[in-house]
Amino acid sequence: MSRAVLEVAQVSATYGRGAKERQVLAPTTFEISAGESIAVVGASGSGKTTLAEMVLGLRAPSSGRINVQGHEWAAPHKLVCTERRRLVQGVPQDPAAALVPRWTIRQSMAHAIARLLPGESAEHLIAQATELAHFDPALLGRRPSQLSGGQAQRAALARALAVRPAVLVADEPTSALDPQTACAVSADLLATIALSGVALLLVTHDPQLAARCSRTVRICAPTQSRLN
Amino acid sequence: MKNRRPGGRQNKLLSLVSRLLSGVVLLLIAGALPWLSRTDPAAAVLRARYAELEPTPEALAAIREQLGLDGGPLASSLRWWSAVLRGDLGNSWVSGAEIGPGVWQAVSVSATLTAFAIIVALLVTSCLIAPAAVRALRGLEHRGSGPVGVALTALPEFLLASILLVIVSVQLRWLPPYGWTGLETAILPALALGIPAGGLLGRLLADAISGAGEEPWVNVWRLAGAGAPVILSGVLRRAAATTIDQLGLVFIGLLGGAVAVEQVFAIPGLGRYLLGSANAQDIPALQAGVLLMAGAAVLIGTLTALARRWLRGGPLPPGSLPPAPEARGDGRIARFTAIITCSALLAILAFGLPRDPYAIEHQRLAAPSLFLPFGADSSGRDLLARVAHGTLGTITPAVLIVLCAIIIGLLLAVLGDISRGPAEIANATPPILAGVIIAALMGPSVGGAALAVLWVTWPPLTAHAASLIDEARAMGHIRWLPLAGMSRFEIFTRHILPATLPALLRHGMLRLPGVALALAALGFLGLGAQPPMPEWGLLLAEGIGYVERAPWTTLTPAIALVLTSVCAVAVAGMRRAPQKPVRAMAKTAEPAPAGISGA
Ligand SMILES: Nc1ncnc2c1ncn2[C@@H]1O[C@H](COP(=O)(O)OP(=O)(O)OP(=O)(O)O)[C@@H](O)[C@H]1O
Numbered sequence: 150m151s152r153a154v155l156e157v158a159q160v161s162a163t164y165g166r167g168a169k170e171r172q173v174l175a176p177t178t179f180e181i182s183a184g185e186s187i188a189v190v191g192a193s194g195s196g197k198t199t200l201a202e203m204v205l206g207l208r209a210p211s212s213g214r215i216n217v218q219g220h221e222w223a224a225p226h227k228l229v230c231t232e233r234r235r236l237v238q239g240v241p242q243d244p245a246a247a248l249v250p251r252w253t254i255r256q257s258m259a260h261a262i263a264r265l266l267p268g269e270s271a272e273h274l275i276a277q278a279t280e281l282a283h284f285d286p287a288l289l290g291r292r293p294s295q296l297s298g299g300q301a302q303r304a305a306l307a308r309a310l311a312v313r314p315a316v317l318v319a320d321e322p323t324s325a326l327d328p329q330t331a332c333a334v335s336a337d338l339l340a341t342i343a344l345s346g347v348a349l350l351l352v353t354h355d356p357q358l359a360a361r362c363s364r365t366v367r368i369c370a371p372t373q374s375r376l377n
Numbered sequence: 378m379k380n381r382r383p384g385g386r387q388n389k390l391l392s393l394v395s396r397l398l399s400g401v402v403l404l405l406i407a408g409a410l411p412w413l414s415r416t417d418p419a420a421a422v423l424r425a426r427y428a429e430l431e432p433t434p435e436a437l438a439a440i441r442e443q444l445g446l447d448g449g450p451l452a453s454s455l456r457w458w459s460a461v462l463r464g465d466l467g468n469s470w471v472s473g474a475e476i477g478p479g480v481w482q483a484v485s486v487s488a489t490l491t492a493f494a495i496i497v498a499l500l501v502t503s504c505l506i507a508p509a510a511v512r513a514l515r516g517l518e519h520r521g522s523g524p525v526g527v528a529l530t531a532l533p534e535f536l537l538a539s540i541l542l543v544i545v546s547v548q549l550r551w552l553p554p555y556g557w558t559g560l561e562t563a564i565l566p567a568l569a570l571g572i573p574a575g576g577l578l579g580r581l582l583a584d585a586i587s588g589a590g591e592e593p594w595v596n597v598w599r600l601a602g603a604g605a606p607v608i609l610s611g612v613l614r615r616a617a618a619t620t621i622d623q624l625g626l627v628f629i630g631l632l633g634g635a636v637a638v639e640q641v642f643a644i645p646g647l648g649r650y651l652l653g654s655a656n657a658q659d660i661p662a663l664q665a666g667v668l669l670m671a672g673a674a675v676l677i678g679t680l681t682a683l684a685r686r687w688l689r690g691g692p693l694p695p696g697s698l699p700p701a702p703e704a705r706g707d708g709r710i711a712r713f714t715a716i717i718t719c720s721a722l723l724a725i726l727a728f729g730l731p732r733d734p735y736a737i738e739h740q741r742l743a744a745p746s747l748f749l750p751f752g753a754d755s756s757g758r759d760l761l762a763r764v765a766h767g768t769l770g771t772i773t774p775a776v777l778i779v780l781c782a783i784i785i786g787l788l789l790a791v792l793g794d795i796s797r798g799p800a801e802i803a804n805a806t807p808p809i810l811a812g813v814i815i816a817a818l819m820g821p822s823v824g825g826a827a828l829a830v831l832w833v834t835w836p837p838l839t840a841h842a843a844s845l846i847d848e849a850r851a852m853g854h855i856r857w858l859p860l861a862g863m864s865r866f867e868i869f870t871r872h873i874l875p876a877t878l879p880a881l882l883r884h885g886m887l888r889l890p891g892v893a894l895a896l897a898a899l900g901f902l903g904l905g906a907q908p909p910m911p912e913w914g915l916l917l918a919e920g921i922g923y924v925e926r927a928p929w930t931t932l933t934p935a936i937a938l939v940l941t942s943v944c945a946v947a948v949a950g951m952r953r954a955p956q957k958p959v960r961a962m963a964k965t966a967e968p969a970p971a972g973i974s975g976a
């Protein structure tokens with residue numbers, strides 16, 4: 150693994166402007182290579198979700214740089230990722246966020262494929278992704294509200310994997326599930342990563358889950374941040 | 378997606394700039410009104426003053442110079458303002474006489490009338506809030522403000538004035554029907570103006586008092602042994618603090634209502650002065666009247682701001698448009714009333730639309746009969762047909778206005794704080810004042826009246842659209858849509874709009890009756906639809922001259938208007954969930970009851 154898929158260099162984030170400006174993420178640096186999984190841990194409010202949003206390209210950092218596959222992805226106050234959206238996909242804490250409520254799961258996946266991988270066979274990609282995510286293909290015709298929590302989380306994972314990302318960002322993907330389902334879903338998640346060669350950035354509060362990742366990045370209060 | 382929510386400082390700056398800019402633009406426009414007039418001002422003066430002169434270019438140029446119109450709109454605007462600052466209001470285009478003395482006399486009449494009206498309003502208010510205050514003092518459960526308050530605000534001023542005129546002056550002959558000659562001529566106008574305002578004030582305050590009475594500190598004070606007067610003054614102050622912005626708007630609404638009332642009772646006040654100069658397209662006189670009325674509005678606004686500072690101990694945070702007054706009441710009764718009034722209107726439509734509203738084929742002022750259910754008007758036209766077609770003639774523009782306001786609201790909501798200044802000014806403009814100015818500039822027309830009503834309809838819809846769009850943008854699945862490769866434009870049109878439009882349309886529909894009444898008020902004053910077009914306000918104005926000989930000419934359009942007014946109030950009350958009233962929510966989404974939106 151010579152080249153990192155995702156490089157996060159001295160990235161920090163602030164909310165507010167002027168006198169109300171407040172740093173919520175201290176400069177953070179780490180890299181992930183293909184097939185690797187990194188656990189991001191830290192106290193509540195330490196900026197984990199903020200970091201995940203910046204890696205996903207939903208928010209611009211206030212300093213630092215993010216590169217994906219060697220290409221510039223985000224610079225201070227600037228997002229340049231629109232061309233290569235496909236490369237970084239995510240599974241949110243609330244799976245409903247990844248799926249449009251009035252669309253079926255199949256429609257959500259097909260819309261994303263049509264935009265991000267034009268020309269590829271949607272049917273084929275959907276079948277592949279549902280298998281990887283252990284999502285029951287019989288449920289593809291349902292809307293998110295008609296799925297259980299575990300099913301919805303797997304649907305969100307399938308939707309993310311359907312466009313063949315290089316990096317998968319999962320922000321506490323199991324915190325809304327009961328312990329048993331959470332265990333099953335996270336085991337599947339790690340297995341899928343190993344199988345598909347995607348790099349995983351996993352935000353979690355669960356030490357056991359973190360221990361099963363390749364490495365752990367600990368985010369502390371917005372004054373320091375160190376790499377284990 | 379970045380910079381979606383600009384930080385505080387930029388926000389403040391933007392809305393400050395927007396307010397300052399719109400203030401300056403307003404002042405310049407006021408000064409340049411002669412230039413905005415659709416007719417050539419010089420030609421208008423020539424026609425009015427020297428009917429025998431030919432409108433040759435030389436004659437026109439001479440008049441332009443004489444009027445100080447040479448040099449373009451900016452120059453004449455600045456000249457007008459410098460004259461105003463020296464106390465010179467200019468000369469009338471029609472009579473050539475100085476404007477100052479006449480307009481000041483009109484102001485003094487209007488000020489007296491308004492003072493009487495405020496006394497009436499305060500009496501009505503104290504009657505309405507007394508039960509709520511007693512309940513709050515005794516620590517009893519909150520009740521809605523009740524049917525009395527709703528009934529008092531149901532009729533817009535021009536309608537109440539007409540009804541009082543017909544019943545008290547014409548039928549009972551207790552008081553003189555018009556003029557301004559003594560105390561007895563001031564009673565009816567003061568009632569017509571004061572009752573709706575007092576009803577609205579009372580309802581707002583009674584609800585706020587009930588709300589304040591349920592707050593925990595009242596119990597703490599009671600346990601600490603505070604006496605009734607202490608608790609009462611605390612509750613009153615708290616209630617006034619939460620409603621002060623709306624109270625200010627009610628008083629500004631009085632200025633607009635006064636125009637209609639002065640017209641009905643032929644009182645030589647500022648409102649009638651404005652109407653007269655608008656009809657004569659005497660722009661300098663109009664400018665003076667508008668200036669003084671705007672001055673009164675600014676005075677009220679300043680007093681409101683001072684009162685707010687005193688009550689709340691601080692200035693208003695920037696960028697909080699005062700929410701429109703909201704009604705409360707029993708949801709079920711409101712729904713029932715709304716359905717009944719709507720079906721009555723539909724029945725009028727069903728029976729009247731097939732008939733011809735223009736054909737003169739009956740006896741003049743024929744009495745109602747089986748064949749002619751509403752009777753005939755002064756030219757022998759079928760009144761049922763005219764009222765029914767008038768319903769269409771009033772409701773259709775109202776629907777268009779609401780749809781335009783929704784579109785404008787969406788566009789401006791996307792632009793954000795830039796629209797703050799105009800929105801505040803528009804929100805505080807009485808629709809009648811806007812109607813007077815537009816009619817003076819473009820001549821009276823349905824389109825002009827619609828424009829005037831649109832001007833006061835867009836701000837609340839814009840505020841609502843902005844909050845709905847913010848809400849939609851914060852929804853998880855919309856925030857994550859860029860990950861699916863969607864462009865910002867696509868996200869807006871395919872996901873944010875569908876999430877906001879239904880609520881916005883619903884809000885617009887709730888405002889529909891109020892908008893229709895405002896249009897009818899302008900029609901009644903001759904600022905909107907022109908004869909022989911059937912339009913509610915115009916029909917009422919045409920009928921009122923024959924009220925003694927043929928009361929049905931007035932009654933039938935009045936019935937349609939009363940139905941709409943009641944419907945407006947019922948619809949406004951319908952928004953409350955029947956079980957548990959939610960209190961003190963700063964909602965800009967509630968439609969204003971008929972009382973202040975109408976006139
Ligand atoms: N829109 C916002 N405006 C201002 N501050 C915000 C905003 N969103 C989050 N914050 C602040 O940023 C900090 C980091 O938030 P973030 O959501 O990244 O925390 P987190 O580490 O994910 O916490 P948790 O483990 O509870 O999910 C918090 O202190 C939070 O209060």
Ligand SMILES: [Mg+2]
Pocket residue numbers: 197198199
């Ligand atoms: Mg979080």
